[in-house]
Amino acid sequence: MNQSVIKALKLLNYFSVEAPELTLKEIANQAGIPKPTAYRLLSALESGNFLYKTKENEHDSKYRLGLKLLELGQIVSDQLEIRRIALPDMQKLAGDINEVIHLVIVNQDEATYIEKVDSSRALRLNTRIGKSSPLYLGSGPKLLLAHMPLERQETILEKFELHHPVNHGTIDKKALLQELQAINEEGYAYSIGEQDADTTGISYPIYDYSNQVVAALAVSGLSSHFEGENLQELKEKTKATAEAISRKLGYRGPDF
Known part of the structure; x- marks a missing residue:
């Protein structure tokens, strides 16, 4: 990682409940760096809304933590909350079907x-x-990608070489976009051998109180287990579990 980035981020550690506001001089002294260097690093943090300047004069400046940290903290809090809420239902589902259960989000x-x-x-x-995994590989990631606006799907897919890690082939973008549309229409995602050979995955969306897809509940196992009546049972139980988690997150969609 760039050393300037590391040095800048370390400056955030000097703020606390006891010291919510610090001067340029105080920060420079605690960090053991010259004031011009501290000012440059603090200005970078300020431009990213990690800090905001409360006072500046010819002798010194004062800083407080910025709202960007509150935004990022809320994201982490939401992720921890969905893990806490989803885990009991995931454990119950795993006990019922004896397959691997994942909770997947967009990062x-x-x-x-x-x-x-x-x-x-x-x-x-x-x-x-x-x-972390590409959003075009596996039932969980693909389900999340499918629920994004088409423009964002295109933007994301343009950033990556659509490479298949198992069979080492190239993924056809047009066919993938058609698959994403089908996922939206059918309400679930299905994948075979995309991240691990001889495995199959199915995923259903988890919604929050704002009716947005916030995670994918994914079930993975040997492809031989995902056939016939057993596949239908896996789909029904996974869907029911995803709906139960969504209800706990406050979702009150048309089907609930």
């Missing part, structure tokens, strides 16, 4: 797995809590 232009409940089967998946 900038990628998908991030923020919760996982394993099955008792001898199955190793290339997923873990905190892992």
Whole structure:
């Protein structure tokens, strides 16, 4: 990471409940750096709304933490809240179907797995809590991408080479966009061997109180388990669990 970025971010640690407002001189002294250097770093933080200047004169300046930190803190809080709310239902679903359960959210232009409940089967998946994945691979990420406006879908897909990591092929963008449209129409996403060979995933959307899709509830397992009547049961139970979590988040959509 750029050393200037690290130095700037470290300056935020000097603010506290006891010291919500600090002068340029105080920050420079605590950081052990010259005032011109401190001023340059603080100005960068100020331009990003991480700090705001409460007073400036020819001798010194005063700073407080900015609203950008409140915005980012709310995002983290929401993520932690959805994990807390979803986990009991995920555990119950895992007990019912004995497959791996994931909770997936959008993180900038990628998908991030923020919760996982394993099955008792001898199955190793290339997923873990905190892992990020392209939004075009796997049922959970694709479901999240499908619920974005078309313009944002196009913007995200233009940033990446649409490469398939399992079969090492190239993903056809036109076909992918058609699949995303089908996901919206059918209400769930389905994938076979996209992140791990011989595995299948199905995902259903989780909505919040504002009727927005905030996460995907994904079930993954050996493809041989996702067939016939068993597939239908997996779909029904996953959908019901996603709806139960959505209700706990305050969703009151047309089907509830």
